[in-house]
Structure formats: C-alpha cells, structure tokens
Amino acid sequence: MKICKFFRTFTVALVVALGMATIPATSYAAKGVVKIWEGDWTGNLVFGKLTEIILEEHMDYKVKQIFMAGTAGWEAMAAGDLDIALETWPSYNADAKARYFAEYGGDGSVVYVTESGVVGASDYYVPRYVCEGDSARGIKATAPDLCMHAKGQCTNCGLEKLNQYADVFAAPETAPKGRLVGCPVAGWGCDDQKRLDLNGVNFEAVELGTDTAQWAELTAAFKRGDPILVYAWEPLWIFAAYDLVGIGIPKNGDGSCWPACGWPEDVTFQSANPDFANSHPDVIQMLKNMKLSNAQQAPMIFDVDVEKMTVEDAVRKWMASNEDMWRPWIP
CATH class of the missing domain: 3.40.190.100 (Glycine betaine-binding periplasmic protein; domain 2)
Structure with missing residues (x-):
C-alpha cells in the first residue's frame, strides 16, 4: 500500500513538473505562477480561462493550467502541486469533500473558497x-x-x-x-x-x-x-x-425520496491549497469576487460547444461585452 501511495505521489509530481517545464523562465510575472487544475468540462474551462486572463493581464501573475483526472488532482491540490480548482461539482466529488475539506469532515488539506455562482x-x-x-x-x-x-x-x-x-x-x-x-x-x-x-x-x-x-x-x-x-x-x-x-419536479432533499423526486442541486464551488490561499490573499479575493450565474456562463458554453470557438476566443468575446461585470472582480 505504501509503495502504491509512493507511485501515485511520484506520478502526480511528474505530471506537474512536466507541465511546469513548458513555461519559459522569462515568462514568469512578478508575483509568480498560479497552477490551476484544468478539468474536462466546458464550464470549468471557461472559469479557468477567465481566471488566467485576469491574473496574467491585470494582476501580474503567470498562470499554468494542468490537466488531471479524478483523484490525482485532489492529491496534487493537497500536496501543493496544484493551487486552485474551479467549478467543482459536489455530487461528483463526495469522497474528496469528506477526505480533504474540513467543512465536510476532512483533514483541511484543501480549503473551500467560495461558491462559483453556477448551480x-x-x-x-x-x-x-x-x-x-x-x-x-x-x-x-x-x-x-x-x-x-x-x-x-x-x-x-x-x-x-x-x-x-x-x-x-x-x-x-x-x-x-x-x-x-x-x-x-x-x-x-x-x-x-x-x-x-x-x-x-x-x-x-x-x-x-x-x-x-x-x-x-x-x-x-x-x-x-x-x-x-x-x-x-x-x-x-x-x-x-x-x-x-x-416545470419543477419534486425537490430532492436528503435523497430518500428518489426516484419519486428529482435531482439535488449542485452548488459548485472554488477551492485552493491552504498554503497558497494564505500566501496569495489577492488571488483568493479575486476568486471570491468572481461569480457567474448559469445564464451568464451559458453564452460562452454555447460558443465553445456549438459555435466551435476556442475557449479563449469565447471568453474574450464575453469579456469584451461584459467589462462592467468582470472588472470589479479585480481586488
């Protein structure tokens, strides 16, 4: 079991190291590098690109987005190999919540930052x-x-x-x-x-x-x-x-009514490594300020999934039309 844990830890560290190796040393901004856990769904990618653009172009950071699947990402977050995770869906991460988040009985090696606004x-x-x-x-x-x-x-x-x-x-x-x-x-x-x-x-x-x-x-x-x-x-x-x-199907409270009732709501959230959160309060404040409702996020998802725009093009298009919304996110 210890050997397996060693190899999991080694693999996570290797993935992060290889990702970081792609950043030229001269590209570092004054405040350093923020490592974002990149997911595999469009909403997460939209939040990631918004965060990247704001941190790099308005807050003097360099951002590296690193893709990881499943539990490896949470292990990397806890170890400090990743700094922040965006638009986490609670129902798909129940084990992670219980293990890593103090708010849900975990060890506190990952901290809950704020709701993302997307439900x-x-x-x-x-x-x-x-x-x-x-x-x-x-x-x-x-x-x-x-x-x-x-x-x-x-x-x-x-x-x-x-x-x-x-x-x-x-x-x-x-x-x-x-x-x-x-x-x-x-x-x-x-x-x-x-x-x-x-x-x-x-x-x-x-x-x-x-x-x-x-x-x-x-x-x-x-x-x-x-x-x-x-x-x-x-x-x-x-x-x-x-x-x-x-139309409004019966509400799912504690889940005991299933399948007569519907699905519970997933109030998605942002999270961070606790050491990173303590040493980068401006980034954490930006995440707390950054809120998108489903309706506000939907045009970007549409542009990516239907119009086949790149995530960056879709996000920049949205930012150009909604400057009064995102500028106040900058602390």
Whole structure:
C-alpha cells in the first residue's frame, strides 16, 4: 500500500513538473505562477480561462493550467502541486469533500473558497411557447400550467400538472399517454419511468440513445413550434440557444425520496491549497469576487460547444461585452 501511495505521489509530481517545464523562465510575472487544475468540462474551462486572463493581464501573475483526472488532482491540490480548482461539482466529488475539506469532515488539506455562482440542476423542460405561446410565430399556449413553478405560482408542482396535458405531448408510439424525452442513456440511472409511475403521471419516458439525438429532436421541435417535454441539466448550451422553462419536479432533499423526486442541486464551488490561499490573499479575493450565474456562463458554453470557438476566443468575446461585470472582480 505504501509503495502504491509512493507511485501515485511520484506520478502526480511528474505530471506537474512536466507541465511546469513548458513555461519559459522569462515568462514568469512578478508575483509568480498560479497552477490551476484544468478539468474536462466546458464550464470549468471557461472559469479557468477567465481566471488566467485576469491574473496574467491585470494582476501580474503567470498562470499554468494542468490537466488531471479524478483523484490525482485532489492529491496534487493537497500536496501543493496544484493551487486552485474551479467549478467543482459536489455530487461528483463526495469522497474528496469528506477526505480533504474540513467543512465536510476532512483533514483541511484543501480549503473551500467560495461558491462559483453556477448551480447544477436537472429538471423536465418545455419551450416557453408551450405554456405562454409566441404571438410572433403564431403559436398558442397549449399547456399554460406548466409555467406555474417558474412563475412562483406553485412549488415543484410540474408532475402533478402533466396528466391534463397528456394529449398535448402524446406521440403515435405513446398515445394516449404523453411522451417524455427522458435521459438519453439508461446507464445514467435517471429512473424517468419510475418517477412518472410513482407520481401517477400518464406519460411514457423514451430514451434516444445519445444526448446528440436528444438535442436534435429538441431543435426540430423548436423549428416547428411543436410541444416537447424533455429532460435536461443546467448549465448547458441549449439554454443559450432556446428559451426553456423547467416545470419543477419534486425537490430532492436528503435523497430518500428518489426516484419519486428529482435531482439535488449542485452548488459548485472554488477551492485552493491552504498554503497558497494564505500566501496569495489577492488571488483568493479575486476568486471570491468572481461569480457567474448559469445564464451568464451559458453564452460562452454555447460558443465553445456549438459555435466551435476556442475557449479563449469565447471568453474574450464575453469579456469584451461584459467589462462592467468582470472588472470589479479585480481586488
């Protein structure tokens, strides 16, 4: 076991060393180098590039982003081989929270800095025109009660409103039941049909096999102005492309209601190595100031995932149009 731990530690150190070797000595800024843990999802990359640009161009630091997968990144954070991690999703890092974060019973070798502003959420969604209509397109509202949760007229009441609209969402293969485009892959464990059945909803959940097929069907429905009820999660590029409304499925508190209820919210956060946090209070203050809501982040995700822009181009485009938002982040 000690040998395995030695090799894990050696591997982490080697990855970091190789990454650092790519920075020319002459490129160091006056305040030194900040090593950011680079993840593999677009939201993390957006936060990383924003941080890099602000630190390098406005705070006299040099930034190195180093990709690591899974537990190796947390080991590197704890060891000081990485300095900060951005847009961490709690539900995907439960073991790390319990091991490294004092706030969750860990040893304090990684510190919680602040919420990122992005809140991961899943729901069943309809186009806004389904419940409000769209006079410009000549579309009449066909399921007005499905906007009640979004308007604050009821709380998490979406499933109980569905049966009256089964015919609106019915398809030839599901009629007389309504059709829910559920999680595209059974392996995701969404239990859509179980949720519908446990709540007495007269709908059938269908799986399309891939999220690509899912968004293609959503796009086609939008172009035709047709009703569609679809599972989705936020943040995601579709929310920048289409005006969608979550119907509000039952809230997941402690998880005991699953699968009758929905998914818990993921309040994403930023974290740091404690020694780095203590010695670089200006960086930590910048992270605390830097907040992006799902809606504010969505255009950048859209530009990267759909328009195929580089992360840097998408971020600089956003910064050019939102200087009044990001400049106050600089301490």
